[in-house]
Amino acid sequence: MKKVYALDVGTRNVVLLLAEYTEEDKIKIIDMVSKEHESRAMLDGQIHDISKVAKTVKILKDTMEDKTKEKIEEVAVAVAGRNLITFRGKAKKSFDSSEELSEDDILTVELLAIQNTIKSLGNENNKEYYCVGYSVIEYKLDGVEIKNPLYQKGEELEIELLATFLPKVVVDSMYTMLNKVDLGIENLTLEPIAAINVVVPEDMRKLNIALVDIGAGTSDIAITKSGKVVGYGMVPMAGDEITEKIEEDYLLDFEEAERIKKSLKDNEIVKYQDILGIEYEITTKEIFEKIDPILEKLSLKISEKILELNEGAPQAIILIGGGSLIPKLREKIAEKVSLVAGRVAVRGTEAIKSLVNSENMLSTAEYVTPIGIANMAFQGKEFNILTISINKVSHRVFSFTKHMSLMEVLLSIGYDTKLLYSKPGNAITVTINGKLEIFKGEMGKRAVIKVNNKFASLDKEIKDGDTIEIKPIRDGRDAVVSIKDLKKKYDKIKFKLNDKTKEIDIKILKDGKSLDDKYLIQDRDELEILNKIMVKDVISESLEKTIKIILNGKELEMIIPGLKIYKDEEEITPNYIIQNGDNIRIEKNELGNMKIKDILEETDNKFKVIVNEKEIIFDELKKSIILNGKVVSSDREIKDGDKIDFDIPEENLPLVSDVFKYYDPKTLLNDHESGKLLKIIVNSKEAEFTTKIKNGDVINFYYK
Known part of the structure; x- marks a missing residue:
């Protein structure tokens, strides 16, 4: 059976007990001695006068040695929770989604999160505190909560954790004081951790419980929830205020x-009797009226800290420590946290299930912490001190765990975790056809780590005297993407042009201008990708040619198609969009492929003349298309030099006499005058009945 001497150095009282761990996994108290400080050598849980505290501890040590008849060389101790600082920290890091997450990957993000909590300490305090432990609150992979990201795949891992820090002076003062009385440290822990481990063991931590250790100088608080200790806190008020x-x-x-x-x-x-020697006799009711404002203030401070740490009211509150025995304090805390009085309880050592205390020598709430200190020693949850070398610089490392990983060592000395990994290269953000696209830079690489000249990972256990070497590596390269690289994302178009196989690259434009394959895409570029290629984009021959014609007596220049384009046997236009596998044939267009009907404007096809200011229409006459002196159809194709007229052929033109088919000659008889001759004028020129007339001629009949 293992024995341990546990020393609880409180603000008001010092307790030294001898405990043993039985074969039934129980803690049995063999003996106990206690003594109050002769003067206020400790304030708020911190040693202020080392020599006076050492004197009190020496008395207890001598007393216990007399009782047990054995020399005490080492004790298990705890440092006050008032000096414990906790911060929540978050961090996220990108990874290659095609690879599984390793333990080092996870530890790297945890380091980042702890580094973020260190910033909360401030630059001045950073070197004065040790990170003595942390617990992960939540993992998220690609934004989704996950219990364990190990071996999972994803693009981004995010971690939130609770990190715990302790001032170096706390440990140093405890070591110095014990050294004064020839005592070594067998095990060192934190008071709130020692208390919660015996009062709220792991099988109870699924419950949301607040444990409050109300001592003389401070009230230490620990919160359990969802199977974990999720927060520690301290109120700098306790029994001494009363x-x-x-x-x-x-x-x-x-x-x-x-x-x-x-x-x-x-x-x-x-x-x-007061300091003047006058004796008094008063009721406790009168004293409670005097101290009630302090009880109100203390209960309020404790309640506010519980609500802050827990982000709301817990399911129950357990009070321990000598200060918890003050009447009415329990009820006031319950009221301010909005719990029924039965959910706030003062517990003594009877709450410790593993305790065997047949002689009932430790029963009240003030003895929970020293038993917790003994339990931590039995469980091997101790405080380690290692001397190690990192990059040839010696460091003294403190930890509240039995085994220390390399990561914990680096955290303890405040090592800049940014040196453990390189930053990923900068990404390029581009808008392509109106949509945002991101090209990632090169992923960061891990630093090269060696322990005692052997390659190691961050979870490597570190031992006293180890030599550690860390070589940072370069940051990831920035993303570099050329137009040629971008084109690889899109398929080429393969087709035949006049029986020759052709391949077409897409076109990429910026500000309307085509970019060369060597162009390097810049961040925030706005690009347009043209992957619809027309026939006219792939041929070098001119699509058009110019011809001259004479139309109705006027010389015209006309632009006509210069080529005929076929897909298989079907004629297509130059705007046809080429598809994979197309068979395209191009021929020169000798005729121009333009017909007379394509150039003739819509016009009145009737033959008309004006007779004595009256319009006459020859219904039986129709205009014809006369190409180079011959009547042709409108589907005839046009060639360079053609003369085209749209009119009545010469041989078909009517005579003046034909007018009377439509013009009543009686009109002329009415105008007849004796002795005068009939005159015929066509377009202001004299004519005869046999004169041919043309469309639009003006004819006048009169007597003279």
């Missing part, structure tokens, strides 16, 4: 005021 109020109101020294405070729960009448 003592000081009694001391002030009744003109007492501190020891007498402390005696009165402890007697409040057992007596209705309190007798005391």
Whole structure:
């Protein structure tokens, strides 16, 4: 059976106990001694006068050695929770989604998150604190919560954790004080951790419980939820505030005021003598009226800290420590946290399931922490001190775990975790056809780590005297993408042109201008990709040619198609979009492929003349298309030099006499005058009945 001496150095009281761990996995208290400090050598859980605290511990050590008849060389101790600082930190990092996440990948992101919590300490405090531990609150892979990301695949891992920090001076003062009384440290832990491990063991941590250790100088708080300890906190107020109020109101020294405070729960009448020697007798009711504002303030501070750490009211609150025995404090805390009084309980050592205490020597709430210190020693949850070398610089490392990984070592010394990995290269953000596209830079690489000249990972266990070498590597290269690289993302078009196989690259434009394959895409470029290629884009021959014609007596220049284009046997236009596998044939267009009907404007096809200011229409006459003196159809194709007229052929033109088919000659008889001759005028020129007339001629008949 293993034995351990546990020393609890409190603000008001010091306890030294001898405990053993039985074969039934129980803790048995063999002996215990305690003593109050002769003066206020400790304040708020911190050693302020090392020599005076050492004197008190020496007395307890000598007393216990007399009782056990054995020399005490080492003790298990704890440092005050008031000096414990916790911060939540988050970090995220991108990874190659085609590869599984390794333990080093996860540890790297955890390091980043802890590095972010270190920033909360500030630059001045950074070197004065150790990171003594952390617990992960949540993993997220690509934005989705996951229990364990190991071996998973994803693009982005995000971690939120709770990191714990301890000032170096706390440990140094404890070591120095114990050294003064020839005591070594067998095991060192934190008071709130020691207390919660015995009062709220792991099988109870699925419950949302707040444990409050109310001592003399501080009230330490630990929160459990979802199977984990999710937060630690401290209120710099506790039992001494009540003592000081009694001391002030009744003109007492501190020891007498402390005696009165402890007697409040057992007596209705309190007798005391003030510093002037005058004796008094008052009721406890009167004292409670005096100290009620302090009880209100203390309960409020504790309640606010619980609500802050827990982000709401817990399911239950457990109070331990000597200060928790102050009457009415439990009820006030319950009221302010909005819990029924039954959900806030003061627990003593009876709450420790693993405790065997047949002689009932430790029963009240103030003895929970020293038993917790002994339990931490039995469980091997101890504080380690290692001397190691990192890049030829010696470091002294502290840890509250039995085994220390390389990552924990680096955290303890405040190593800049940015040196453990390189940054990924900058990405390029491009808009392509109106849509945003991102080209990632090269992923960052891990630093090269060696422990004792052998390659190691961040989870490598570090031992005293180890030599560590860390070689950072370059950052990832920025993304570089050329037009040629971008084109590889799109398929080429393969087709035949006049029986020769052709391949077409897509066109990429910026500001309307085609970009060369060597052009390097710049961040925020706006590009247009043309992957619809027309026939006219792939032929070098001119699509058009110019011809001259004479139309109705006027010389015209005309632009006509210069080529005929076929897909298989079907004629297509130059705007045809080429498809994979097309068979395209191009021929020169000798005739121009333009017909007379394509150039003739729509016009009136009737033959008309004006007779004595009256329009006459020859219904039987129709205009014809006369090409180079011959009548042709409108489907005739046009050639260079053609003469085209749209009119009545010469041989078909009517005579003046034909007018009377449509013009009543009686009109002329009415105008007849004796002795005068009929005159015929066509377009202001004299004519005869046999004169041929043309469309639009003006004819006049009159007598003269």
